[in-house]
Amino acid sequence: MIDRISPAALRVNSKKCHTPAVISATLSSLAIAISLALMVAPQPVRAQETATQIHIQQQSLSDALLQLGQQTPLQFVYITELVRGIPAPPVSGRMTPEEALRRLLAGTGIEYSRTGNTINLWKSGGATQLAPVVVTGSYSAQTEGSQSYAASAATIGKTEQALKDIPQSVTVVTRQRIDDQNLSTISEVLENTTGVTISEVADGGRNFYSRGFKITNIQYDGVPLSRSFYAVGNSFTGSTAHLDRVEVFRGAQGLFEGAGQPGGSINLVRKRPTAETQVLMEARAGSWDHVGGMLDAGGALNADGSLRARAVLDLDSKGSFIDVVKERNNNLYFALDYDLSPSTTVGAGVLVSRLRSTPFFGGLPRYSDGSSLGLKRSTFLGADWNQWDRDETQVFADLTHRFNSDWRLNVAATYAKETSLTYMLDATGAVDPATLTGTMRNAWNYDKSAEHIGFDANVNGRFTVLGMAQDLTVGVSMSRLTSTDRIAYASNYLPLDVFHPNPHVPKPDSFPDSQRTSRYDPHVQKGIYAQLRSSLTEDLTLVLGGRFSWFESRYTTQAATWDDVSTAKASAEFTPMVGLVYALTPQWSAYASYADIFEPQTATTLDGSILKPIVGANYEVGVKGELMDGKLNTSFALYRIDQKNRAVQDYEAGPVCNGGYCSRAAGKVRSQGFEAEISGEILPGLQVAAGYTFNSNKFLSDPDREGQTFSEETPRHLLRLWSQYRLPGQWNRLSVGAGVNWQSALTNSISKVRRPSYSVWNARVAYDVTSNWTAALNVNNLFDKVYYEYPGYVENRNNYGAPRSVMLTLRGRF
Structure with a gap:
């Protein structure tokens, strides 16, 4: 061989x-x-x-x-x-x-x-x-140490596969790019990823969108957890210091994840222990009293290297361009790998994240006619007692057994526990242009907790049929979420002069309004899946996959004067996937694929039954290139996503469901467009990561919104670009970088507030002080662009993007 x-x-x-x-x-x-x-x-x-x-x-x-x-x-x-x-x-x-x-x-x-x-x-x-x-x-999917923006493979499909052999769109943000751009949180990584947009929820959480749909599942080393069903829990404020790479799959990923939306999936891949002793160090200082440091050490713990360890400690403290706002974000990661035999390796680890913050959620209001108040970007409408304490602990374990050179068993489990305690004062209410009044302050108290359990086991291997290679993966997976959210608030707590806000106001003794407790008890999905990659000819590969999923969710809400129970269930729901990959040349491949995904609903029909699940289908054709001896990846994809069976109002039956309208599974939406991406070394010393996305989405069938835009969080045009160039010859120690994030205008269909298109430029200069030490200066929002991140409401939710900021970083490797 x-x-x-x-x-x-x-x-x-x-x-x-x-x-x-x-x-x-x-x-x-x-x-x-x-x-x-x-x-x-x-x-x-x-x-x-x-x-x-x-x-x-x-x-x-x-x-x-x-x-x-x-x-x-x-x-x-x-x-x-x-x-x-x-x-x-x-x-x-x-x-x-x-x-x-x-x-x-x-x-x-x-x-x-x-x-x-x-x-x-x-x-x-x-x-x-x-x-x-x-x-x-x-191929090796590991990116740490590659010094490249190009990944040779991805593991979001359970096994290591070259990107050009995957008949769907996958972006890998490598460790090198994370370091060069100083993408210190997972949210920052995704804000710079092709095709991904982010919206912020009222209590600090983040929602991620791709191709017009929310990304509902997050994988941790291939184990999916349903993080989007718990908004505060998916805020992703934790450090990226412990990650090797972030893999982003765009399209329907029902095959390996089960229920969800057809936008895509995210796989967070952790660093693994190393046999060689190595120490990485980082110190940073920047705008708004930003200081931090990181220590990453790994190596063998015994003479033969069979027991290996990795520990990462990241400490970060910073203020904000918004007055009063500040945070401390500390993260500790520890992992062990042990070779039980030459064929069997077990691993285990823990990640602990602690956030202590004085936040400002809710954003700024507008004039009642929708125009901007023109407030300073530093305006803080909260109180100096605002508090957000978020704790998360993840524990994981895995086992890999190699039966022989062709067959392998992988077993992995992840447990995550998170708590979030928030006391907050925010502002709501449009400002009257004549009286300059109309805004009030509301005080909030959130006390939330959740536990996630995820498990995945699969066997994968290779065999031949009539001399042609066949790759088979068969597995089972499970994820479970339980959560408790207690919310109370004091509405109209204090009047507010938005032009002269005072953060020194008393904290309420109680939060009497709308005290309620909500629970997921539980939110569970299980499934069995299989995928066969079959070589039909030397150049043509057929990819066939399917999954049977079992889903159950129960969400209860208990308030002082009312309660509610929402349930959803699906049994043996089948989600197929089929793809073709044709090798045009050794460097270029063309592909076509179809994939399904489903999403259970809680709405009920006239007869009291729960609506059947929403079904989403992703159609995609494209071409991928792996050039420059694998140092450069390119791709172009055309896609269409149709989602049907969405709940719509049953107006024909009349308002007979508790005084309101029942629902019908008759809604349909469509999202379509194209993506072009390039990542890696396009010329000697020049690394580029660039992606452009065009998306058009609308309601195809809906009694209230037919023909209107479906996803207001998704711009029609989206560009992510970053480049880094290492100078040649005697200037080889010096490198310079620059990039831009641009997106087209968005309009809020409810408030009719329009957020114009904007572009934000970033830059970097770095110098290798020695062979072990590198100093770098990053400048974000280089031209100090003033813009709102999202189209908000006249009452609130208008958030400025960050002004120009600088970060000085010193990194060492030994």
Whole structure:
């Protein structure tokens, strides 16, 4: 068996070739994707290689060569048995790629020859050349240490798969990009991800949207949890310091997650313990008294490296551009991996997050005619006793057993407990242009808690049928949420002069209005799933998948004078998925896919029965490229999502359901558009992550809103762009970066408030002080753009975007 290590999937085939005419004709139809690729110029072979920073952990030689292939242009061709069982030493420092290779091969008896960037490996005395054969690609989804914005693979589909082999849209935000842009929270990562928009709920939570739909499931190392059903719990204020990467899947992901909306899914992939001892340090200081630091240490705890550990401590304290607002955000992560045998590894870990904040939720009001009050961005309409204490603890464990080189068992579980206590004063009420009055202050008390449990177990492996490779994954999953939310408020607590607010006001002794308690008890879904990737020909792969899901949810609300119970249930709900991937060339693939997802409802019909689930279907066609020896990924996708069976008012039956109208499962919406994305090294030293999304969405069938926009959180045009360039030659220690986030205008259909389009530019300059230390200065909102983030209401919910800010960071790696 022949294997090779490189992020690219190199295909060498003596039986079939693609003529230039065929390739040209095929790719000419892919105009937008090619327009991105035209920026790519082949890198000339230099007479003398420049040294670069290389960091390779102590591990097997096979994995070490993989890591070297990710960090350099080199790709390796060798017989698999050649490196089996051979350990490799750690290699770190500034050196040429070939020097790093020599260090890895020292003492192994393995020799090599080089042609361009291709390395042939053989045992001393063995053959030095390999005959033309089909060469399979070896991919690693890990991005830490790759120094790249391009990911060679993703694991959101349970197994490591090259992005160009996945017949759906996936974006991977790598560790390098997270560091370069200083994306310190998960919300900040998603705010810079292709196709994703964010809205803020009243009590500090975040909702994420893709393709016009809310993302309802969040995966943790592939284990899905239903985080969106608990708004404060999904605020994602925790640090990204413990993450290797963030994978974002756009489209219907019912196959591996069950119930949800067809917008997509997010997979947060944690850093793993390392066999090599390593220490990462970070210190930061910036605008609004922002200071923080991070320590990340890992290594083997015993002589043979079978027991490995990783610990990350991140401490952060900052003020805000809004007066009075401040927060302390502390996060601790600890993980262990232990090799029970050469074939079995178990892992376990814990993440503890603590947020202590003086917040301002609710935003600013407007004039009663909808125009802006023109208040300063620093305006704070709350009280100095505003308080938000949020605690979260995650515990996880997993097991991987390799039956042989083809078959593997993965078992993983995650438990999360979170609490949120909020005392808050906010403002509501439009301002009369004549009297400049009309706004009142409301005092709130939220006391919320939730527990999440997630489990996933799957077996995946490879076999052949008539000489063609078949990859099979079969698994089971479960997620469970229980929560208790207690809410009380004192309405019209105090009058407010929005132009001269005073934060020094008394805290109410009680919160008498609308005290109520709501519970999810429980919110559970279970499922069994299977996916087969079947090679029909050398170039054509059929992907078939399906899932049977069982769903049950009970939500109760108890108030002083009323109570309510909402239930939803689905049994053996089937969600299919089918896709085709065709390899146009070794670098380009075209694909088409169809995927289902369902969402149970709680509304009832005239006869008292619960409506059948909403069904969403995602249709997608596209093309993907893996260029520059895997250092650059490109994609272009056309998509359409149809969602039907949505609850609408049953006007024909009259108001006979508790004085109101019953519901019918007759609503239908459609979201469609296209996405273009490019990520990785487009020229030597120039890393780019760019994505453009066009979306059109509307109600197709609805008695009240037919023809209107369905998702007001989704702009028609959305651009995410970031680039980083390392200067050549004697300026190699210096790198500069710049980018822009732009989105088109949005209008709130209820308030008719319009938020104009806006663009925010960001920049960075970094310098390698030594081979171990890098200093960087990030400037966000470079041109100090004044804008509102969302189209709010005349009463409230108008939030300014952050003004210009700077952050100085010093990072060290040892």
